[in-house]
Amino acid sequence: MSTESSTELIAVDTGIWIEGLLYGGPAEELVKMAVSQSIKLMTCESMLLELSQVLQDGLGFSPAGAREVCRFVRDCAIVVKDDEGPASGPFDPRASLLRMSVANGATAIAATEHSRLLRLDQHEEIPIVSIM
Amino acid sequence: MAQDIKIVSVSIPLKLVQELDQVCDHEHRNRSELYREALRQYLKMRRWHALREYSAAKGSAAGTGHIDVEKIIEEIAV
Numbered sequence: 452m453s454t455e456s457s458t459e460l461i462a463v464d465t466g467i468w469i470e471g472l473l474y475g476g477p478a479e480e481l482v483k484m485a486v487s488q489s490i491k492l493m494t495c496e497s498m499l500l501e502l503s504q505v506l507q508d509g510l511g512f513s514p515a516g517a518r519e520v521c522r523f524v525r526d527c528a529i530v531v532k533d534d535e536g537p538a539s540g541p542f543d544p545r546a547s548l549l550r551m552s553v554a555n556g557a558t559a560i561a562a563t564e565h566s567r568l569l570r571l572d573q574h575e576e577i578p579i580v581s582i583m
Numbered sequence: 584m585a586q587d588i589k590i591v592s593v594s595i596p597l598k599l600v601q602e603l604d605q606v607c608d609h610e611h612r613n614r615s616e617l618y619r620e621a622l623r624q625y626l627k628m629r630r631w632h633a634l635r636e637y638s639a640a641k642g643s644a645a646g647t648g649h650i651d652v653e654k655i656i657e658e659i660a661v
Contacts, residue, residue, distance in 0.1 A: 465656055466652050466653060466656060469652050469655075469656070470649070471635075472635060472639075472642075473638050473639060473652075474639075475639075479635070482631060483628070483631070486624055486627045486628055486631065487624055488620075488624075501656070504659055505655060505656055508659045509645070509655040509656075509658070509659040510638075510642065510645050511645055512637075512638075516637055516641075519630075519634065520634055523627075523630055523631065523634055526627065527627060527631075564652065564653060565653055565656075566653060583649075
C-alpha cells in the first residue's frame with residue numbers, strides 16, 4: 452500500500468467486503484480503488500474473523516477459500532487491532548467499525564450497509580455512509 | 584536485500600517506455616519502482632477477479648440477495 456498521507460482512508464465493515472465479493476457494484480469499485488492506491492481501506496482483526504466465519508458458515512465457502520479472501524484483504528487494506536481506541540462494551544464488529552474510525556485520526560468516512568450504523572449518520576464527526 | 588531481487592529483462596514497446604519515463608519524471612521515481620508497482624497491482628487485480636468469480640458462484644448457490652447480507656452477518660457472526 453502507498454503511504455502517501457493525501458490518500459483518503461475509508462473504514463469498511465464485513466458487509467462491504469461481502470457485497471463486493473458477491474455482487475460487485477460500488478463495493479467492488481472501492482476494492483479496485485484500493486488496489487490502484489487511489490484510496491486506502493481500513494478494517495480490523497475482529498471483522499476479518501467475522502468475515503471468515505460468515506463466508507464459511509453462511510455462504511458455503513471452503514476454509515481455503517475464506518483464508519484466501521482474508522489474505523487478500525490483508526494485502527489490500529490496513530488491518531488494525533481491535534484494542535485501538537476506547538473500549539465501548541462487549542465484542543461487536545459493528546462497534547469496532549466506529550472505534551477504529553475514531554482511533555485512526557485520518558479516517559475520512561466509515562462505509563457500511565448495516566442499517567443500525569447508517570441510522571447514526573455520523574460518529575465523532577466521521578460520516579457513516581452507505582456506498583450502494 | 585539483493586538476494587530477494589531477481590533482475591529480469593523484458594521487451595517493451597518504445598512508446599510505452601517513453602510514456603513511463605514521463606511518469607517517472609513527474610513522480611520522481613525510477614522505472615523499476617513503477618514496473619514493480621504495476622505488476623503488484625496487476626497480480627492483486629487477478630487475485631480479486633478469481634475471488635469474485637468463486638464468491639459470485641457461492642452467492643448464487645446460497646440464493647443470497649442484496650438484502651440478505653446484513654441478516655446473514657447478524658445470524659452467523661458471534
